[in-house]
Amino acid sequence: MTDPPVVRVDGRALTCADVASVASGAARAELDDSAVSRAEQSWQLAGDLASRRHVYGRTTGVGANRDEPVPPEAAGEHGLRLLRSHAGGGGDPLPPEHVRAMLVIRLNQLATGRSGAHPRLLTALAHALADGALPLVHRFGGIGTGDLTALAETGLALAGERPWQAGELPPIRIDSSDALAFMSSNAATLAEAALVCVELNRLLRASHGVAALSYVALDGSPEAYATPVHEARPHPGQVECAAEIRRLLGMHGVAKPGSRLQDPYGLRAFPQVQGPALDTRRYLEQVLEIEINASAENPMVSVEVGNVFHHAHFHTAYVALALDQVRAALHSVAELSAARLGDLVEPSFTGLPPFLASGPAGSSGVMILEYLAHDTLAQLRQAALPVTLGTAVVSRGMEDHASFSTQAARQTTAAAAAYRQVLACELVAAVRALRMRRAELLDIPARGVLELASEQLSDDLADRSLTEDVRRAAALLPRLADL
Numbered sequence: 001m002t003d004p005p006v007v008r009v010d011g012r013a014l015t016c017a018d019v020a021s022v023a024s025g026a027a028r029a030e031l032d033d034s035a036v037s038r039a040e041q042s043w044q045l046a047g048d049l050a051s052r053r054h055v056y057g058r059t060t061g062v063g064a065n066r067d068e069p070v071p072p073e074a075a076g077e078h079g080l081r082l083l084r085s086h087a088g089g090g091g092d093p094l095p096p097e098h099v100r101a102m103l104v105i106r107l108n109q110l111a112t113g114r115s116g117a118h119p120r121l122l123t124a125l126a127h128a129l130a131d132g133a134l135p136l137v138h139r140f141g142g143i144g145t146g147d148l149t150a151l152a153e154t155g156l157a158l159a160g161e162r163p164w165q166a167g168e169l170p171p172i173r174i175d176s177s178d179a180l181a182f183m184s185s186n187a188a189t190l191a192e193a194a195l196v197c198v199e200l201n202r203l204l205r206a207s208h209g210v211a212a213l214s215y216v217a218l219d220g221s222p223e224a225y226a227t228p229v230h231e232a233r234p235h236p237g238q239v240e241c242a243a244e245i246r247r248l249l250g251m252h253g254v255a256k257p258g259s260r261l262q263d264p265y266g267l268r269a270f271p272q273v274q275g276p277a278l279d280t281r282r283y284l285e286q287v288l289e290i291e292i293n294a295s296a297e298n299p300m301v302s303v304e305v306g307n308v309f310h311h312a313h314f315h316t317a318y319v320a321l322a323l324d325q326v327r328a329a330l331h332s333v334a335e336l337s338a339a340r341l342g343d344l345v346e347p348s349f350t351g352l353p354p355f356l357a358s359g360p361a362g363s364s365g366v367m368i369l370e371y372l373a374h375d376t377l378a379q380l381r382q383a384a385l386p387v388t389l390g391t392a393v394v395s396r397g398m399e400d401h402a403s404f405s406t407q408a409a410r411q412t413t414a415a416a417a418a419y420r421q422v423l424a425c426e427l428v429a430a431v432r433a434l435r436m437r438r439a440e441l442l443d444i445p446a447r448g449v450l451e452l453a454s455e456q457l458s459d460d461l462a463d464r465s466l467t468e469d470v471r472r473a474a475a476l477l478p479r480l481a482d483l
Contacts, residue, residue, distance in 0.1 A: 011111030038113025046116030089138030221258020238275030
C-alpha cells in the first residue's frame with residue numbers, strides 16, 4: 001500500500017484542490033520548516049512591539065473594547081478569556097471533511113508568518129492533521145468578518161478546555177498574544193467555499209457529457225456549436241463549452257444542417273449559459289486561492305518592515321460576491337438541464353413515446369423525473385439569492401458592515417447538491433431515450449459517457465421507482481467529469 005501524496009504547507013502555494021485532497025484523506029499535509037522559522041520571527045517581533053505600544057487584541061480588548069487596555073497582571077489570562085468568550089458557536093457540528101479543510105487552511109495562513117502567533121500553534125495544527133484529531137466545531141456563528149466562534153472552539157480544544165470530535169492532542173499553552181492571532185481568520189468559511197468550488201468543477205465538467213447525450217437523443221443541430229459561431233463572440237467559458245461539446249460528439253470541419261432549423265434553448269444556448277458558470281467558478285477559485293494563502297490576521301505583523309498594522313483583511317467581500325455570482329450562474333445552467341429533460345419526454349423532439357414510456361397505454365415512464373428536477377431546481381433558486389444584499393452592525397456599532405460570505409458558502413453547498421440532482425435526472429432520461437432508440441454511437445468520447453452510464457443504470461423500462469436510478473446517476477457524475 002503506497003503512502004498518500006504530500007501537500008506541502010508553506011503559506012504560499014495551497015490550492016483548492018489541495019484543500020479538498022487533504023480534507024478527504026487522499027493526501028496528507030506536511031508543514032514546511034521555513035514556515036515555523038517565519039512564525040518564530042513574527043512572534044518575537046510582535047512581543048517586542050507590544051512591550052512598547054498598544055497592539056489590538058494583545059494589550060487591549062477587541063471590538064468596541066479596542067480602547068480598553070489589559071492590565072499587565074491580567075495579561076496571562078487575556079488570551080484564554082478571549083477564546084472562552086468567543087467560543088459561542090451553535091447548531092450542528094461541522095462534518096469532519098469541513099473541519100480538516102479548515103485546519104489545513106488555517107495552518108497555511110499562519111505559515112505566511114504575519115500573525116505573531118507562537119510557532120507551537122502551527123505545530124499543533126500540523127499534528128492534528130497528521131493524527132486525525134478533529135476539534136468539535138459548531139456550524140453557526142460567522143458573518144463573513146472572521147470565523148471567531150469556530151476558531152475559538154478550535155483554540156480551546158488545543159488548550160485542553162473543549163472536547164474533540166475525533167482523537168485529541170496534548171494541551172498546549174495559549175498566551176495573550178496567541179488568541180486573537182489564531183481567531184483572526186475566515187478559515188472555516190474558506191474551507192466550505194474551497195470544497196464546493198472543487199465540487200462545482202466536477203459537476204460542470206460532467207454536465208458537458210450529460211448534455212452531449214441529450215443532444216444525441218434529441219437529434220441536435222451542430223450549427224450552434226460551430227467554431228465560427230463562437231469565434232464571433234469569444235467569451236472564454238462559452239468558447240470552452242462549445243469546444244468540449246464538439247470534442248465529445250466528434251464534430252469536425254464544417255457543421256452540417258441539423259434535423260431542425262433551430263433547436264430549443266436547452267441545446268442551442270447551452271454554451272452561452274454554461275460559459276458564465278465556467279467563468280465564475282474559475283474566478284471563485286482565483287479569489288479563494290488568494291485568500292487561503294493570505295495573511296488575513298488583524299493586526300498583521302510585518303517582519304520585513306519591523307512593524308504591526310491594523311487593517312480589515314478579515315472582511316471577505318471578494319469571497320461573498322464570487323460565491324453569489326457562481327450560484328446565479330449555476331441556477332441558469334440547472335434551468336437548461338431541466339429544459340432538456342422536458343424536451344426528452346416530448347415525442348415531437350425524440351420520435352419516442354411520451355415520457356419515454358415503455359408499456360401499456362397510459363404508462364408514465366420517466367414523468368416523475370420532471371417533478372423531482374423542478375423541486376430541486378426550486379431549492380437551488382432559493383439558495384441562489386444573493387447574500388451580499390444584507391449586512392449587520394455589531395459590537396456597539398464599531399463593526400458596521402458584514403459580507404455574509406459564511407452564508408454564501410453554505411448556500412453554495414446547498415446549490416451544488418440541488419444541481420447534482422437536476423443533472424442526475426437529465427442523465428437518467430437521456431440514457432433511457434438512447435436505449436429506446438437503440439442508438440449505437442460511433443467511436444467518439446460521448447460513447448464512453450453512455451457506456452459508463454449504461455453500466456450503472458438499470459435497463460428495465462417498465463414503470464417502476466426511479467429513486468435508485470437517480471441516486472446512481474448522481475454518484476456517477478464525478479466519473480463522467482474525467483471522460
